[in-house]
Amino acid sequence: MTETAVPHPREVYDLQGQSQAETSFEDARARGRLHHAWLLTGPEGVGKATFAYRAARRLLGAPHDPDHGLLGSSPGHPVSRQVAARSHPDLLVLEREGPDGKPRRIIPVDDARRLAEFFSKSPASAPHRVAIIDAADDLNVNAANAILKTLEEPPPRGVLLMVAHAPGRLLPTIRSRCRRLAFGTLETGAAAAFVQNRLDIDLEQATRLAIMADGAPGRALVLAAGQALAMDDAARDLLADLPDLDDTRALSLAEKFRGGEGAIQFALLFERLSRRVHDLATLRAGRGDGGLDRWAEAWETLQRLPREVEGLNLDRADAFYTAMSDLRRAARA
Numbered sequence: 001m002t003e004t005a006v007p008h009p010r011e012v013y014d015l016q017g018q019s020q021a022e023t024s025f026e027d028a029r030a031r032g033r034l035h036h037a038w039l040l041t042g043p044e045g046v047g048k049a050t051f052a053y054r055a056a057r058r059l060l061g062a063p064h065d066p067d068h069g070l071l072g073s074s075p076g077h078p079v080s081r082q083v084a085a086r087s088h089p090d091l092l093v094l095e096r097e098g099p100d101g102k103p104r105r106i107i108p109v110d111d112a113r114r115l116a117e118f119f120s121k122s123p124a125s126a127p128h129r130v131a132i133i134d135a136a137d138d139l140n141v142n143a144a145n146a147i148l149k150t151l152e153e154p155p156p157r158g159v160l161l162m163v164a165h166a167p168g169r170l171l172p173t174i175r176s177r178c179r180r181l182a183f184g185t186l187e188t189g190a191a192a193a194f195v196q197n198r199l200d201i202d203l204e205q206a207t208r209l210a211i212m213a214d215g216a217p218g219r220a221l222v223l224a225a226g227q228a229l230a231m232d233d234a235a236r237d238l239l240a241d242l243p244d245l246d247d248t249r250a251l252s253l254a255e256k257f258r259g260g261e262g263a264i265q266f267a268l269l270f271e272r273l274s275r276r277v278h279d280l281a282t283l284r285a286g287r288g289d290g291g292l293d294r295w296a297e298a299w300e301t302l303q304r305l306p307r308e309v310e311g312l313n314l315d316r317a318d319a320f321y322t323a324m325s326d327l328r329r330a331a332r333a
Helices: 019-030 048-059 079-085 109-119 140-151 188-198 205-213 217-224 228-241 247-255 259-287 290-313 316-332
Strands: 037-041 091-095 129-134 158-164 180-181
Touching: 019 048, 019 180, 037 048, 048 079, 048 129, 048 158, 048 188, 079 290, 109 129, 109 140, 129 228, 140 158, 188 217, 188 228, 205 228, 205 259, 217 316, 228 247, 228 316, 247 316, 259 290, 259 316, 290 316
Parallel strands: 037 158, 037 180, 091 129, 129 158
Antiparallel strands: none
């Protein structure tokens, strides 16, 4: 499979399977009843941020291009080029990516405070001023409180688009002041076709990625870029070897966990092991097999260790061998 970098949503001009959300937004815009704050909800990877940039380009004055759907704009239009270059004066984006291009753990409160100042000014060159928060889940408590003033005092000709993967975690005062647009997943065949159209892979691989991503096409592309298929194969082989452990295979995997790319490989392997152990335990429960407590403990270890590795800066290889030890005990039970 040819590795392909996942484009940033600001560089994407098409959106599949979200016509209902786009129709609701365009109807409100066309009737002059555009709400000042929109909460874009749904699983990660279904196109919420892509929608936000599509809506932003139209609000900033880019004309409709029917070749790119209901909210589509031409990539060659000056507004689209400014948005892609992050240079449009009437667009503010709050995201975890820092000024140095590196991802941060949260969107800090200092960034959130920029929102009120941004909306206090009139549009410089566009019909509206637009802010995108991608994602609101990444706001800490102080940052979330900092945006409340903007929500409580709607700015004239200002529109806030907030991506939310888990809206239930947001402050109720934030949710109550936004109009919600729900984004759903695609059925497996449509998601697989989306993936296959963008990557040099066969239908079987695309379908596996679509299933792993639970029908979220953007998530499937992220999984592909992180070599999720290889990690899923490794998880399958590791479980097939239990209660024995192929030391050569284990050592080879542990070597992959170094550095930034290693962190992605580590997380994906644990995710695939967790899913396969869950499915195995469900099958064993249906057959009335014993030893389920040990499998449940192993699954909990697979869920817990990645959080501890990230939060406490633990050694990934050590965490991997700990998880394999629990899995071997479960297989012997």
